[in-house]
Amino acid sequence: MARVTSADVARESGVSRTTVSYVLNAKDGVVITDATRQRVLDAAARLGYTPSAAARTLRSGRSDLVLCVLPDWTVGPVIDTLIDHLTTALAEHGLSVLVHSGRGKGSLADLWRAVTPCAVLGLAPFDEADTHAMRQAGIPVVGTALDEDPHPEIFSVPQADIGGLQVEHLAERGHRVLAYAAPSDDRLAAFADRRLAGARAVCERLGLPEPRVAPVDLDVASAVAAVRQWRSGDDPVTAVAAYNDEVALAVLAGLRAEGLRVPDDVAVIGVDDISAARLAAPALTTVWQAIDAQASYLAASVLTALGLAHDPPQRTSDVFHVVQREST
Amino acid sequence: MARVTSADVARESGVSRTTVSYVLNAKDGVVITDATRQRVLDAAARLGYTPSAAARTLRSGRSDLVLCVLPDWTVGPVIDTLIDHLTTALAEHGLSVLVHSGRGKGSLADLWRAVTPCAVLGLAPFDEADTHAMRQAGIPVVGTALDEDPHPEIFSVPQADIGGLQVEHLAERGHRVLAYAAPSDDRLAAFADRRLAGARAVCERLGLPEPRVAPVDLDVASAVAAVRQWRSGDDPVTAVAAYNDEVALAVLAGLRAEGLRVPDDVAVIGVDDISAARLAAPALTTVWQAIDAQASYLAASVLTALGLAHDPPQRTSDVFHVVQREST
DNA sequence: CTGAAAGCGCTTACAG
DNA sequence: CTGAAAGCGCTTACAG
Numbered sequence: 001m002a003r004v005t006s007a008d009v010a011r012e013s014g015v016s017r018t019t020v021s022y023v024l025n026a027k028d029g030v031v032i033t034d035a036t037r038q039r040v041l042d043a044a045a046r047l048g049y050t051p052s053a054a055a056r057t058l059r060s061g062r063s064d065l066v067l068c069v070l071p072d073w074t075v076g077p078v079i080d081t082l083i084d085h086l087t088t089a090l091a092e093h094g095l096s097v098l099v100h101s102g103r104g105k106g107s108l109a110d111l112w113r114a115v116t117p118c119a120v121l122g123l124a125p126f127d128e129a130d131t132h133a134m135r136q137a138g139i140p141v142v143g144t145a146l147d148e149d150p151h152p153e154i155f156s157v158p159q160a161d162i163g164g165l166q167v168e169h170l171a172e173r174g175h176r177v178l179a180y181a182a183p184s185d186d187r188l189a190a191f192a193d194r195r196l197a198g199a200r201a202v203c204e205r206l207g208l209p210e211p212r213v214a215p216v217d218l219d220v221a222s223a224v225a226a227v228r229q230w231r232s233g234d235d236p237v238t239a240v241a242a243y244n245d246e247v248a249l250a251v252l253a254g255l256r257a258e259g260l261r262v263p264d265d266v267a268v269i270g271v272d273d274i275s276a277a278r279l280a281a282p283a284l285t286t287v288w289q290a291i292d293a294q295a296s297y298l299a300a301s302v303l304t305a306l307g308l309a310h311d312p313p314q315r316t317s318d319v320f321h322v323v324q325r326e327s328t
Numbered sequence: 329m330a331r332v333t334s335a336d337v338a339r340e341s342g343v344s345r346t347t348v349s350y351v352l353n354a355k356d357g358v359v360i361t362d363a364t365r366q367r368v369l370d371a372a373a374r375l376g377y378t379p380s381a382a383a384r385t386l387r388s389g390r391s392d393l394v395l396c397v398l399p400d401w402t403v404g405p406v407i408d409t410l411i412d413h414l415t416t417a418l419a420e421h422g423l424s425v426l427v428h429s430g431r432g433k434g435s436l437a438d439l440w441r442a443v444t445p446c447a448v449l450g451l452a453p454f455d456e457a458d459t460h461a462m463r464q465a466g467i468p469v470v471g472t473a474l475d476e477d478p479h480p481e482i483f484s485v486p487q488a489d490i491g492g493l494q495v496e497h498l499a500e501r502g503h504r505v506l507a508y509a510a511p512s513d514d515r516l517a518a519f520a521d522r523r524l525a526g527a528r529a530v531c532e533r534l535g536l537p538e539p540r541v542a543p544v545d546l547d548v549a550s551a552v553a554a555v556r557q558w559r560s561g562d563d564p565v566t567a568v569a570a571y572n573d574e575v576a577l578a579v580l581a582g583l584r585a586e587g588l589r590v591p592d593d594v595a596v597i598g599v600d601d602i603s604a605a606r607l608a609a610p611a612l613t614t615v616w617q618a619i620d621a622q623a624s625y626l627a628a629s630v631l632t633a634l635g636l637a638h639d640p641p642q643r644t645s646d647v648f649h650v651v652q653r654e655s656t
Numbered sequence: 657c658t659g660a661a662a663g664c665g666c667t668t669a670c671a672g
Numbered sequence: 673c674t675g676a677a678a679g680c681g682c683t684t685a686c687a688g
Contacts (some may be wrong), residue, residue: 003389003465005665016675021667033673050441054385055665058680061331063382064442080408080429087429096439099427101412111424113378114392137331218603220611246603253607275546275574276604279581283548333681344659349683361657383681386664 004049013043020044024051057116066090066302067117068099069108071124071187078272078291079123085295086121093308097121109133119302125190140305142298157294159191160198162287162320166241166269167202167211169285169322175239175267176208179230181251183243184215184222192243195271199241212237216250223254227266231258238266239328245270245277245286252280252327267328282326290319332377341371348372352379385444392422394630395445397436398429399452399515406600406619407451413623414449421636423447437461447630453518468633470626485622487519488526490615490648494569494597495530495539497613497650503567503595504536507558509579511571512543512550520571523599527569540565544578551582555594559586566594567656573598573605576612580655595656610654618647 006024010017015036023032023040043049057063068083087097095118100111108130112120119140126143134141163180170178180199182192199211214226230237242248248270252262260266262282270277270286277284293316300313334352338345343364351360351368371377385391396411415425423446428439436458440448447468454471462469491508498506508527510520527539542554558565570576576598580590588594590610598605598614605612621644628641 003665006667007665017666018668018675019673022674025667036673048437050438052386052444052665053442054382054391054444055680056667057382058380058386058664058682059666059668061680077405084429096428096443100424101415109376110378114381115424116380116382219606246607249604249607253609256609274604276577276602276608278547279574279577280604281581281584281609331681334683335681345682346659346684347657350658353683364657380681383664384683386666386680387682387684389664 003052004047006049006051008047009040009044009049012047013039015040061116062118063116064095065098065115065117066095066119066121067112067115068097068121068123069111069126070099070101077274078289081291082123082295082298085292086299089296089299090302093303095119095302112139113137119305121298121302140302142301142305157289157319158198159194160201162271162289163195163198163200163241164202165198165287165320165322166195166271167199167206167208169269169324169328170239170241170267171202171206171208173239173263173267173328177235177237177239178203178208178211179226179237179240180211180213181216181223181226181240181242181247182213183247184217188243195243209235211241216242216247216254218246218250220250220253220257223250224257225254227251227254227258227260231260231266239263240266240268242268242270245272245274245284248284248286248327249276249280252282252284263326263328269322269328273323278325280327285325285328286323287320288323290316293319331380332375334377334379336375337368337372337377340375341367343368389444390446391444392424393426393443393445394418394423394447394449395440395443396425396427396449397439397451397454398427405602406617409619410451410623410626413620414627417624417627418630421631423630423634425449440467441465447633449626449630468630470629470633485617485647486526487522488529490599490617491523491526491528491569492530493526493615493648493650494523494599495527495534495536497597497652497656498567498569498595499530499534499536501567501591501595501656505563505565505567506531506536506539507554507565507568508539508541509544509551509554509568509570509575510541511575512545516571523571537563539569544570544575544582546574546578548578548581548585551578552585553582555579555582555586555588559588559594567591568594568596570596570598573600573602573612573614576614576655577604577608580608580610580612591654591656597650597656601651606653608655613653613656614651615648616651618644621647 006017006020010020020040023037053063083099090097112134119142120134122143131141167178180196196213203211212230214229216223216226240251242251248268251268255262255266262268270284273286273288277286297313297315300309303309304313334345334348338348348368351365381391411427418425440462447470448462450471459469495506508524531539540558542557544551544554568579570579576596579596583590583594590596598612601614601616605614625641628637631637632641
């Protein structure tokens with residue numbers, strides 16, 4: 001079964017390949033008789049014609065592929081959801097999202113040169129050099145910034161706000177001596193540092209002492225060590241803001257192992273609202289993120305960069321909020 | 329900055345494009361002088377030449393892309409890990425894994441025809457028709473079977489064994505009246521049914537009554553309803569095998585809400601060994617899967633199908649084992 | 657050992 | 673309104 005080409009469709013419908021192309025690509029400025037159009041469309045359907053992406057890409061120098069580069073750390077359910085939304089949103093415009101979990105294997109340069117994507121979406125910050133090279137080659141790059149950024153082509157989740165929101169919540173509940181449970185994975189440092197900075201800033205604004213920071217692995221022993229440190233001294237910590245829900249779950253386990261009650265002795269708040277958060281004992285208070293809004297924004301950024309957007313990207317206001325449960 | 333083509337490399341090194349191609353593709357059967365080879369290699373490096381994937385694909389009718397189609401349900405950390413391993417393994421052979429989270433949007437047929445992948449990897453069972461069409465078009469399809477399958481191009485995780493292993497573990501711990509906590513998401517039914525069938529088979533073999541099945545959502549209310557049902561009657565359930573760790577966590581929450589002790593009143597075992605499992609209270613006993621071995625097998629299957637493998641896929645024996653914690 | 661030429665399937669000026 | 677022709681960048685018989 002050889003591939004069906006536009007020449008086949010042309011023959012079948014008795015027109016030239018030019019006409020087939022015009023009909024199928026709904027080129028405006030070119031007018032085609034309704035009868036002809038219908039004949040072509042019918043023939044294409046009958047033959048099961050699908051244009052060759054390779055040929056099209058070679059011709060136009062640009063594919064329908066949006067290369068989405070993931071960071072090299074394990075991403076988790078939040079990013080999965082984000083990508084799902086993104087895939088759906090861009091599919092409506094005929095774009096396919098190609099996700100690359102770039103574990104540092106091979107350079108990004110080789111990848112994008114080989115794939116010829118129509119746009120590159122970075123879910124983790126890129127090298128300056130890489131970004132520059134892609135822009136040079138005319139490929140729109142939608143990047144990710146960790147903080148507020150005025151450029152619409154930069155997708156920014158104000159990480160600092162997340163940390164700030166956690167502290168505000170804990171302060172409202174009457175806590176004064178706070179801890180920050182940081183991830184132990186260095187690759188998360190860029191995110192964690194921003195969130196921590198936000199937490200620090202709010203502490204300062206509210207006149208609270210600096211949060212006491214300790215790294216927490218996703219196991220009980222590590223959490224116990226952190227808890228002991230936090231509870232030592234004259235002014236023991238009474239509330240912990242965790243980098244995310246998994247870290248918060250570890251803190252919960254450490255507290256439990258140390259015989260401390262949550263939230264009476266120590267309160268805990270996470271980030272992400274994973275399903276395990278609401279099933280934990282006690283159920284975990286957390287910061288919910290509007291992933292779908294983020295995905296829409298990202299999709300709109302890509303479409304804008306490609307000149308395909310009807311609307312410019314719209315920032316939503318309710319990007320985060322605290323989901324109050326039993327742990328605070 | 330126009331794209332660097334093989335013609336540029338040819339000019340720069342003073343040879344023809346034919347020779348450039350021969351050198352760069354290490355075509356055997358063709359012998360090139362060392363001096364020439366080196367000149368070409370140098371020129372390519374100097375110019376930063378990357379062959380156009382589009383042109384190559386158009387020419388050969390086959391790209392370097394391995395299309396990996398995910399099922400339409402949320403996949404979770406296990407599949408993330410699997411894909412990571414796969415990406416790394418196939419990258420060593422110059423293949424890029426393109427993950428498509430096909431939420432049923434658009435037909436698979438359109439996707440593969442458009443992408444021209446060199447192989448398609450299905451992480452969920454495909455339509456007969458789709459598989460057939462791809463094979464017709466000469467694209468190797470590595471599929472997923474839910475049970476043991478003798479074909480090497482079929483990747484099979486014997487789901488039934490997972491359910492069986494859970495029951496064996498619970499029976500060893502002295503339990504006789506078992507329940508099966510099924511996922512409420514219909515899209516998981518294919519997997520859940522297999523695991524349940526395995527659990528049933530082992531119950532029968534060991535002379536235990538059939539497991540009592542109830543669907544459990546990832547929230548407390550749903551789990552409470554299931555627990556009440558399981559504990560009602562003359563012969564209350566004393567152990568629950570859950571579809572996966574998340575469902576098991578929900579069951580734990582339901583048990584807790586009902587004031588039942590784990591494992592004294594009711595034991596619980598999950599599947600996957602997610603990080604929340606070891607952080608739960610009590611820590612969750614679960615079935616660990618050798619994801620890396622599965623990924624290697626899958627990668628080897630793809631390479632074999634492509635005639636690139638040195639070794640045929642090797643099935644590992646230790647695909648699963650029980651990680652015993654406090655919940656059983 | 658190396659080069660000139662054809663052709664993969666598409667789109668798009670350019671003519672009619 | 674529609675067609676003949678060129679060309680995107682590559683690889684590979686086919687000649688030298």
